[in-house]
Amino acid sequence: MKPVQMVDLKQQYLKIKTDIDAALLNVLDTTMFIGGKQVTDFADNLSTYLGIKHAIPCANGTDALQIAMMALGLQPGDEVITPSFTYIATTEVIALLKLKPIFVDVDKRTFCIDPVAIKNAITPNTKAIVPVHLYGQTANMEEIMAIANEHNLFVIEDNAQAIGGDYIFKDGTKKKSGTIGTIGCTSFFPSKNLGCYGDGGAMFTNDDALAEKLKMIANHGQKIRYYHEMVGCNSRLDAMQAAVLNIKLPLLDKYISARRQAAAYYDKAFANHSKISIPYRVEYSAHVFHQYTLVLQDVDRNALHTFLAKNNIPSMIYYPVPAHRQKMFEAFGGGDYNLPVTDWLTERVISLPMHTELDEEQQLYITGKVLEFVNK
Numbered sequence: 001m002k003p004v005q006m007v008d009l010k011q012q013y014l015k016i017k018t019d020i021d022a023a024l025l026n027v028l029d030t031t032m033f034i035g036g037k038q039v040t041d042f043a044d045n046l047s048t049y050l051g052i053k054h055a056i057p058c059a060n061g062t063d064a065l066q067i068a069m070m071a072l073g074l075q076p077g078d079e080v081i082t083p084s085f086t087y088i089a090t091t092e093v094i095a096l097l098k099l100k101p102i103f104v105d106v107d108k109r110t111f112c113i114d115p116v117a118i119k120n121a122i123t124p125n126t127k128a129i130v131p132v133h134l135y136g137q138t139a140n141m142e143e144i145m146a147i148a149n150e151h152n153l154f155v156i157e158d159n160a161q162a163i164g165g166d167y168i169f170k171d172g173t174k175k176k177s178g179t180i181g182t183i184g185c186t187s188f189f190p191s192k193n194l195g196c197y198g199d200g201g202a203m204f205t206n207d208d209a210l211a212e213k214l215k216m217i218a219n220h221g222q223k224i225r226y227y228h229e230m231v232g233c234n235s236r237l238d239a240m241q242a243a244v245l246n247i248k249l250p251l252l253d254k255y256i257s258a259r260r261q262a263a264a265y266y267d268k269a270f271a272n273h274s275k276i277s278i279p280y281r282v283e284y285s286a287h288v289f290h291q292y293t294l295v296l297q298d299v300d301r302n303a304l305h306t307f308l309a310k311n312n313i314p315s316m317i318y319y320p321v322p323a324h325r326q327k328m329f330e331a332f333g334g335g336d337y338n339l340p341v342t343d344w345l346t347e348r349v350i351s352l353p354m355h356t357e358l359d360e361e362q363q364l365y366i367t368g369k370v371l372e373f374v375n376k
C-alpha cells in the first residue's frame with residue numbers, strides 16, 4: 001500500500017509532471033518571472049471557469065481577503081461579521097485593518113456561518129459579512145445575501161476551501177461558489193483544491209469599478225506606473241505559480257470528482273454509526289471536500305488521533321482553537337463571546353486524509369482503523 005498522507009501532492013504531480021516541468025522550464029527560458037502572459041492568461045482562464053467578469057490574482061488567500069476589505073473602503077471600527085470556526089486568516093485581516101471582528105456561531109450540521117446568528121449580530125456599525133465556505137461546503141448564500149441586501153452590507157466570500165463548488169439557488173439557478181457576494185476570495189496554497197507550488201491567491205467580482213480598485217490596491221495603489229492614487233500593497237501571483245495553475249485549472253473538475261469519490265467511500269463505511277457523524281450535505285451546495293471531517297460523539301478524539309498516527313494514518317483537527325479563543329483576539333473581547341456550537345464542534349471534529357490520489361486499499365485501511373478504535 002502507498003503510504004497514507006493527509007494530502008498527496010507528490011502522486012498528483014507525477015501524473016502531470018511532463019506538462020508542469022515543460023511549463024516551468026518555459027518560464028525560466030523567458031525569464032518573465034513577475035507578470036506576463038502566464039499570469040494574464042490565468043486571470044482570464046479563472047474568470048471563464050467561474051463565470052465571473054473579473055478574476056484578479058494576488059500573492060495568497062490572506063492578502064485576497066485583506067485587499068477585498070481595503071477596496072470596499074471599510075473604516076477603522078466598522079464591524080465585520082465572521083464565523084469564529086475558521087482558519088485564522090479570515091479573522092486576522094479584519095483586525096489588521098483595525099476593523100472590528102464580530103464573531104458569530106456556525107450551523108452545527110454544515111460548519112458554516114449561521115444566518116440567524118448573523119441577523120442577531122447586526123448593529124448600526126455593521127458593514128460587511130464574511131462567510132467561510134468551510135471544508136468545501138458553500139455557506140447558505142441565498143439567506144446571507146438576503147440579509148446583506150436588507151441591511152446594505154458587503155459580502156466577502158472566503159472561498160479558499162471551496163473553489164469549483166456550485167451553489168444552487170431555490171429557483172434552480174447555479175453559480176460557482178465565491179461568485180455570489182460582493183467579492184470572492186481564494187487561496188492557491190499547495191494543499192487547497194486548486195493549489196499551486198508556492199503561495200497564490202485571487203479575488204473575483206462582477207463589479208468593474210471594484211475590480212479596478214482591487215487590481216490597483218494589489219499593485220501599490222497604481223494604475224499607471226509610479227503614479228500612486230491610493231495606499232495599497234505588493235501582492236502578486238508570480239509567473240511560475242500561474243504556469244502551474246494554468247495546467248491544474250482544467251483538471252479541477254476531475255480533482256473534485258476524485259475527492260467526491262473518496263468522500264463517498266468514507267460515507268459508506270461510517271454510515272449510520274452511532275458515534276460518528278459524516279459530513280452533512282445540503283441541497284444548495286455541491287460539496288467539494290477540501291476536507292472530509294467527522295463529528296465524534298462519546299469518542300476520545302485525541303486518543304483516536306494518536307491511535308491513527310501510530311498506524312501511520314495522519315488526521316487533523318481543523319481547528320483546535322476557534323478565533324474567539326485565540327490570544328490574538330483578547331483585545332477584541334474574544335473571551336466574552338458565547339459560541340456554544342463553535343466550542344462543541346471544536347472538541348469533536350476530526351479530518352481524515354482527503355486528496356485526489358486516495359485509493360480504495362488506503363481507504364479500506366483508514367476506515368478499518370477508525371472503526372477498530374471507535375467500536376472498541
Ligand SMILES: *Cc1c(COP(=O)(O)O)cnc(C)c1O
Pocket residue numbers: 060061062063086087089090132158160161186187188189199200201
Ligand atoms: C487557506 C485559507 C486562507 C488563507 O490562504 P493563504 O493562501 O494561506 O493565505 C484563508 N481562509 C481559509 C478558510 C483558508 O482555508
